Amino acid sequence: MGFCLFNNVALAAAHAVEALGRRRVLVLDPDVHHGNGTQRAFYGRRDVLYVSSHRFPFYPGTGWFDELGTGEGEGFTVNLPLPPGMGDADFHHLYDRVVGPIVAEYRPELILISAGFDTWKRDPLGGMRVTEDGYAALFGLFRRWADAHCPGRIAATLEGGYDPAGLVAGVRVALEILSGERPAPEGIDAGACESGSGDRRPGPAHALPYWKALR
Numbered sequence: 001m002g003f004c005l006f007n008n009v010a011l012a013a014a015h016a017v018e019a020l021g022r023r024r025v026l027v028l029d030p031d032v033h034h035g036n037g038t039q040r041a042f043y044g045r046r047d048v049l050y051v052s053s054h055r056f057p058f059y060p061g062t063g064w065f066d067e068l069g070t071g072e073g074e075g076f077t078v079n080l081p082l083p084p085g086m087g088d089a090d091f092h093h094l095y096d097r098v099v100g101p102i103v104a105e106y107r108p109e110l111i112l113i114s115a116g117f118d119t120w121k122r123d124p125l126g127g128m129r130v131t132e133d134g135y136a137a138l139f140g141l142f143r144r145w146a147d148a149h150c151p152g153r154i155a156a157t158l159e160g161g162y163d164p165a166g167l168v169a170g171v172r173v174a175l176e177i178l179s180g181e182r183p184a185p186e187g188i189d190a191g192a193c194e195s196g197s198g199d200r201r202p203g204p205a206h207a208l209p210y211w212k213a214l215r
């Protein structure tokens, strides 16, 4: 809505299901904005699992925990709204502890990433505090999930990012890790967390009932 002529990830996911016969496509959306168009495209379907972390409340206004999908797709939209100021350790914790178990249970046949880098620490719009180490840790997880469930079937499209230095850092580290040129880091040093204490870290909230791994 507003920024894209075509929703590349949604088109790719639809093509994977309709033309290639994939039955479980995972869309990961760490862009700082909620992907309202992607959510809407697959809201009633379980063949595309949409997982988004995003600042909330924020443009475009959607993406609260209770937007979970509908009908057959109930539980197959997972929204993780976040306050501003989240840093490397927060994002790693969220994806490792909350998204990881959901991914393991879903067993994706293809992983598509809405690769936005507007969570960058100096992004003029995003208000988050992610550094290059944070992107390395995040894409390290994505790469590991692909290796475990669908080796080689992982793709990213560039989405937001409004500080050129953040784009350079994020795109480079994402490509290096997805291509295997740079080893995926083991994790992240929690001591490097910029945004502080554990109690601010987000939890799975409404997604709990739908995923055994989180109960």
Ligand SMILES: [Zn+2]
Residues within 6 Å of the ligand: 031, 032, 033, 116, 118, 159, 160, 161
């Ligand atoms: Zn964005």
